[in-house]
Amino acid sequence: MTTPRDVNAAAWFAAASVAAAPLLSLRGTVLVGLAACAADLVLLVCSGLRTDRGAYSDWVSVATTAGLAVFLNRLLHRRDMRLRSVTGIAAAVQRAVLPQPPSRIGSLRIAARYEAAQSDAQLGGDLYAVHDTPYGVRCLIGDVRGKGLSAVETVTVVLGAFREGAYREPTLIGLAESIERTLLREAAQREELDRLEVFTTALLAEFSRPGDQLRLVNRGHPAPLFLWKGTVRQVEPSQHALPLGLAPLGADTVPLDTVHFPEGASLLLYTDGVTEARDVRGRFYDPADRLTGQCHRSQDDLLATVVADVHQHIGDQVTDDMALLVLTRHGPSGTEPRSAAPCPAPF
Incomplete structure (x- = not known):
């Protein structure tokens, strides 16, 4: 809010959603995405850019990135579940082949x-x-x-x-x-x-x-x-x-x-x-x-x-x-x- 009006922070809000996808749960990723969209919208209002179509297109980009982050979070979760399943099977095979x-x-x-x-x-x-x-x-x-x-x-x-x-x-x-x-x-x-x-x-x-x-x-x-x-x-x-x-x-x-x-x-x-x-x-x-x-x-x-x-x-x-x-x-x-x-x- 203290930076010049020609400085665009949309990329940082988008990066927050992408960073949350592999690190947080589904709920955490959704909350970060909503917070990024809300923060970017507040800046648009406070900066007097409510009529600037280019600024709103940046907000749409932030919202789209947040949606993609949720999809990425689900994709990583499924891969993690498959990896855990394979690891569990490998551990069971180890106990069967090489028991303690x-x-x-x-x-x-x-x-x-x-x-x-x-x-x-x-x-x-x-x-x-x-x-x-x-x-x-x-x-x-x-x-x-x-x-x-x-x-x-x-x-x-x-x-x-x-x-x-x-x-x-x-x-x-x-x-x-x-x-x-x-x-x-x-x-x-x-x-x-x-x-x-x-x-x-x-x-x-x-x-x-x-x-x-x-x-x-x-x-x-x-x-x-x-x-x-x-x-x-x-x-x-x-x-x-x-x-x-x-x-x-x-x-x-x-x-x-x-x-x-x-x-x-x-x-x-x-x-x-x-x-x-x-x-x-x-x-x-x-x-x-x-x-x-x-x-x-x-x-x-x-x-x-x-x-x-x-x-x-x-x-x-x-x-x-x-x-x-x-x-x-x-x-x-x-x-x-x-x-x-x-x-x-x-x-």
């Missing part, structure tokens, strides 16, 4: 974390599973080759084979071979060029019950971390082996490694989204080095620390999925371990 493992099995306490490379994605090519079997608590963590729906398809095949074989195969090596046979059958049904692309790096672990023995079979997967009394070390395989699904390329003997796993010890398993994360200088992330000397109050705190540290290391430029699984042995009754790391509240 139980928090406790006997003397083992378990926690898992999955971080997709794309913020809108719910599931990728990483996988994990934990089952209580007659042969002990068996767990699997792996990373299938590829991305997208084809990777998810292979994930379901691997998890199904592990779920079935974990209760049937008496040895961990036999379980790995059972999953391998399933992957080879799956590869045989694909085109010739895709057959050698159906493979999975995997780490299988078996916790004896009763006892304090941990058995591992590593098929081309990053070595897990053994955490005990504030120390961190990688459990490298005694002999490297090909990933699951690549048996036709070699006939090397797959070793079974046994590790002493006392009360209070933790085993941290992860996929290569952690170990292959690189900073701006191209340096790989080293979880053993970064976790040495740290103290964590709980398993969830440990997983959150690793994920946050990876994001900080790479500057939030995530290019691969991350799956993490941690298992801690407690006393027979589930009491806190006596030999845990010296934390105020050890997990």
Whole structure:
């Protein structure tokens, strides 16, 4: 009202309606549009331009823009509803394909974390599973080759084979071979060029019950971390082996490694989204080095620390999925371990 009469503010009133469309509800957008039309009309009256047809054409433009803003608001609302529906379906598929493992099995306490490379994605090519079997608590963590729906398809095949074989195969090596046979059958049904692309790096672990023995079979997967009394070390395989699904390329003997796993010890398993994360200088992330000397109050705190540290290391430029699984042995009754790391509240 204080600007010169030759200054036209219609564009600002129109901009208010357009800005309200993606930010406010339908009611809010309508109110902003009505307020813009009313304010522009008041200025026309106060400026003595009631007989100026050009000024009224500007008011019509403001009113038309307000109507278009309401239409845009409804269009964005419908797209948002569809996106929420798709996201909900994806979350349901994730829970069905990759269910959260139980928090406790006997003397083992378990926690898992999955971080997709794309913020809108719910599931990728990483996988994990934990089952209580007659042969002990068996767990699997792996990373299938590829991305997208084809990777998810292979994930379901691997998890199904592990779920079935974990209760049937008496040895961990036999379980790995059972999953391998399933992957080879799956590869045989694909085109010739895709057959050698159906493979999975995997780490299988078996916790004896009763006892304090941990058995591992590593098929081309990053070595897990053994955490005990504030120390961190990688459990490298005694002999490297090909990933699951690549048996036709070699006939090397797959070793079974046994590790002493006392009360209070933790085993941290992860996929290569952690170990292959690189900073701006191209340096790989080293979880053993970064976790040495740290103290964590709980398993969830440990997983959150690793994920946050990876994001900080790479500057939030995530290019691969991350799956993490941690298992801690407690006393027979589930009491806190006596030999845990010296934390105020050890997990």
